[in-house]
Amino acid sequence: MGIYDITKYGAKGDKVTDNTEAIATAITACSENGGGTVYIPDGTYQTGPIVLKSNITLYIEAGALVLFRSDFEAYQPVETRWSGYECYGFSPLIYGNGLKNVSIKGQGCFDGQGAAWWQIYHRIKQGEEYTSGVTKEIAKLNQGKFKPINTNLIEWDTQFLRPPLLQLINCEQVTLEGITFQNSPFWNTHLVYCDHVSVRGVTFKNPSNTPNGDGFDIDSCQDVRVSDCHFDVGDDCLCLKSGINEDGRRVGKPTENVTVTNCTMFHGHGGVVMGSENSGGIKNVTVSNCVFIGTDRGIRIKTNRARGAYIKNIFVNNIYMEDVFCPLAINSFYRYGVDESDPLMSSPEAIPVTEKTPHIKQIEISNVTAKNCRTAAGFIYGLPEKPVEDVSLRHVTFEMTDDLNEAGGEPDMVKEEITMAGEGIYCKHVNGIEFHRVRVETRQGPALFMDQATHVEIDHLAMKKLHPNTPVVKLGKVEDVVISGRQAIQLKETYLSSEESTSEVVIVGESL
Structure with a gap:
């Protein structure tokens, strides 16, 4: 296994030379000799698309910057999955x-120069x-493929x-280590199957105004380990997906x-997000030891009546958040990406359960602490025909x-x-939820509002700063x-307001 320095194949780190052919030649030589390392030394390299091969490590040295040209014609169509659909798109x-x-390693940077896109x-x-x-070529290749109707795919x-x-x-056997990916035309990094x-x-890294500027999208993948990464992007930081609607199913x-462990998320629409493209299912996910600063949502799960499949077995532990919009959002009624001409998609009444019905x-x-949150402490909203099921919040503080x-x-x-503004946890259409040692400090309103829910256990849910008549x-x-x-026993009837409850509410030691 040898080292194949791209400069030995004609590459020049002078900011102006088109190094597409030189990099491709180095990759081919490495592959034909059984694999090894394709080496990018320090310098600034212009290039078109880079196509990788098996048994190769693409290593970019500290001080090296690869700039991708904004010549759209250089990125000829390839098979892809784009926003959840199998189709052809720009390479x-x-x-x-x-x-x-296949590995990409080093301390250098790949810059997509996405502004033109x-x-x-x-x-x-x-x-x-x-x-x-x-x-035109993409349109020709995509003829006859499933075409999304009435979605927000601009x-x-x-x-x-x-x-x-x-x-x-x-x-198979993919490693990404040490490098920086920035300024992507679309999603930054996308692994599929x-x-x-x-x-x-x-x-x-992507600027805050990057359209669809996700950081890392894990799409219908298995056995994935993400650690010690940093995100600062214009859309979701880390997003788990599995295809959309009929095509995903x-x-x-x-x-x-x-x-996912030991990561920092700084800005972005969501810290760790699951969905809304979840039609192949998402399961067995752990998120631990992470810090979210300034993201819109912290942990976010989103799906809707068009998606089907499931999002289940999700474990989140030891997270700190600050200046987030909403630290926890679980939403089965996500209103984007559905056929707006179908009234069932937005009906507030229960509809028949079909293959389109998602299950969270x-x-x-x-062990989550979130401070200076701006809308709601938490937001859990299921479907009337398929509530969000079996949720547990333990040792959590939302301020x-x-x-x-x-x-x-x-x-x-x-x-x-x-x-909502500075309010507590909002729950609707939930079956089976427990709160244990949860503290919520609101600017206004109760710590918890719940409607259309069953099988609820509240153990030591408290507010230090009580509001009058609340x-x-x-x-x-x-x-x-x-x-x-303790607080439920001490406050008694002022702890709880239960205007429409259909069954007896029991406070241990007393009943209301």
Whole structure:
């Protein structure tokens, strides 16, 4: 196994030379000799797409910067999964399909120079037409494939399907280590149908205004380990997906067996997000020892009546959050990406359960502290026909902002617009939930509001700062509730407001 220095194949780190051919030649030579390391020394290298091969480590030295050219015609169509759909799209800037033993390592940086791509996106969003030789070819290749209807996929009609900076598909034994990926045209790093993945010490960066600028998307992958990474992006930081609607259910590959630990998330729409493209299923996920600063949501699970499948066996432990919009959002009624012409998608009434019905269950949140949160301490919203099931919050502290000028917003996007500001935990359509040693400090309102719920256990849920004429817990139509804890016993009837409960609420030692 040798080392193949790209400068030995004609590459120049002078910021202006097009090194596409030199890098490709080095990769081919490495592959033809049984594999090894393709080495990028310090310098600034312009290039077009990089296509990886099996048994190769692409190593980028400290001080090396790879800049991807903004010549769209250089990124000819390849097979991809784009926003959950199997189709053709622009070639990812770094791409590999069907590989084994592929690694990208080092202390250098890959820069997607995404601004030119974002500019076209914004023009399309404003209603302008866009076409090119590549988009025409993509449209031709995608003829006859499933076409999403009435979704928020801005580019689909033009087929300007922007590429991720890095995408690996159908790969085994994948390692990403130490490098920085930044300024991606679309999602930053996207792994699809990959097994046995290790991602360690990677930095994912996109400006805050990057459209669809996710950091790292794990899509229908198995046995994935993410550790010691840093995220600062314009959309979701780390997102788990598994295809969308009929196409995702047709493929039927879940994302499963994922561990995320020792990561920092700084800005982004969500810290760790599951969905909304979950139609192949998401299960067996642990998130631990992470810090979220300034993300809109912290832990976010989102799906809707078009997705089907499941999100289950999710374990979150030992997390610190600060200045987040909403630290915990679990939403089965996510209003984006559905056929708006179908009234059942937004019906507040229960509808028949079908293959389109998603199921969120077995979610455990423990040892989480969130400070200076802006909308709601938590937001859990299921479907009337399939409630969120078996949720546990243990040893959790949520402290809301005291800023009276905080306007708040939507903790998550459900069928109707629910705006909150400095408020507590909101739960609706939940079957089986427990709160143990949970403290919520609100700017206004109770620590917990719950409606349309069953099998509820509240043990030592408390507020230090009580508000006049405001209970700690407010219940709507809730059945089978047991409450215990020092504050519940001390405050008695002022602890709980239960206007519409359909069954007796028991406080241990007393009844109401």
